[in-house]
Amino acid sequence: MKPDTPIAVLTGDLVASTALSRDQISVAFSALRDCAELQARWQGAPLHFTRHRGDGWQVVLAQPKYALRSALAFRAALRAKSGTLDTYIGAAEGQRPATLHPDLNYETEAVFVASGTALDWAKSNEDAVRMEFNPHGPLNAAFILADRISRDWTQPQAAAIAPFLAPVHVPTATDVADRLGKSRQAVSKALDAARYPALLQALTSLETGRETEHAGQDA
Template sequence: MKQKRHTIAVLTGDIVGSTALGAAQLEHALSALEHCANAQADWMGTSLHFTRHRGDGWQVALAKPHYALRSALAFRAALRSHNPGFDSYIAIATGDAPSTLPTDLNHESSEAFIRSGQALDDLKATKNAQRMLHQDQAATGAATILADHISQGWTQAQAAAILHSITPLEDISYTHIAQTLGKSRQAVTKSLDGAGFGAIELALETLERDFD
């Protein structure tokens, strides 16, 4: 019997303007990403194997590739909520999962990892303001371009609200988010509305539902 293939998504990123940030701030940015990766393990049912590389770079592997764009937006929200000056290039590619993922993804060189790294190089070489790229040239690739454009405008307050709302596992009430953030429900509602979260969430759910 032919064994069913399992697909993963690989996100490869570089912190934007890392040289200007300095070592201490770069460490804060990477720590925020790692904390977000740990939280996303609940989405995937397994570790994302968050790995730092090339000084200001990072990489994760997603066992559930249909969450790739949601994951990328969560990482941006984690950075922006920590410091509005933080951001990262994020390139996404999918491919067959290796038989075993190493704890340190720097030691992995299967297809999805190579394609994600190449996509990051392509993304950084572009002359436009794009900072997220999905190698899928169909609906997911197009949605990533639009979501990137929208999310680049998130304020710190909007990013914080998004970070607590974007989990696919449950509908979290605005009241609960407000209590967590120490803000009023009205302030959270205003932040999420201003960030375009309603439309983003609907788009994500549509992509994830139709994922093959």
Template sequence: MPAPRLVLTGDLVASSALSHDRLSMALDALSEAAALLEYWYDAPLHFTRHRGDGWQVCLPVDLSALRAALTFRAALRQVDKTLQTRIAIAEGSVDIPPSGDLNAASGTAFTLSGQTLDAMEKHVTIADARDGALAATAELAHHISDDWTPAQARAVLPMLAPERPTQDEVASALSITRQAVRQALLAAGFPSLSAALHHLEAA
């Protein structure tokens, strides 16, 4: 029986209005976010473009799907505030081919994730097919992250690492002051998101 995994299925909001260059820029940002997550977790995500303006990744079940979803949102938002992706999270069996191409993969996690994305209301940008606290936290996370500015997203992105850097290190990397980092994180609602992620991952 295929092992249970987490699948994130996403698509770009209002992609038909994007030029070819902006669409490529958005998908490149998402691909780079997947590479960053692979580095953080030392695990393949098999980032795959899906249905033209869509994408998918697959995670081990012991990793945080919501942390990954926020990483994708921050990576995209830091490029351009007008770029948005919806993300649906599901858990279940998966069968990935040796090529790693998720378009050729199968399993309940892919089915549930796709169905959840299709059922999402237009204003919702993160949804979790699992019940309870996971679904509730995803709902709140989408509401908070929807308002991120590029500057806030740039501050949030490195802080989403499982072993996160100090604010001084982020400030140095971004060539801004520590106070600017702190203000950006507060304005982005990061302290509350970080606490929620900690509680979910410790459960």
């Protein structure tokens, strides 16, 4: 990534982390780290997954249009491990710093601060919303609605939807069924229950709109 190009930053914190055992926290961070490594294939760049502020975490996205898709993927990764695991997420978009440190705890640029502020908003509203985008506006509305839908994912639904959240090299239902040891019909049923068809249309529409917006800015 070149300096001054747009990036997105996600800053997260495990929900009710003080009630989780050390093993549960270890499982959660392993799932988040593995998800970040998988997402590097979408982004075309590492996410620099960093443990942040105790039981928090932070990543940087080279393709900011995928911010909401990325947030949903992180939630799915946690829920696929345990239906009790979840994360608050704050997101923001801004300019990439001239030098990006592999440990994001060293980053203090505006986009990192804005993402942390969005996380604080998500944690301050008595769990009514767990995912927010800074600044408030149309994209934040999408985050709030997607948060409400994905908050209801069960462990089987999250395990089914997680592979399909990739925007490229999307597997078939048969591939996922074989991987999960389930029938194809069970996977399709889980995807419908997780509201995957509507989420996919919304994400595709949002991302196409962001591409058009950035193309207009660059013209």
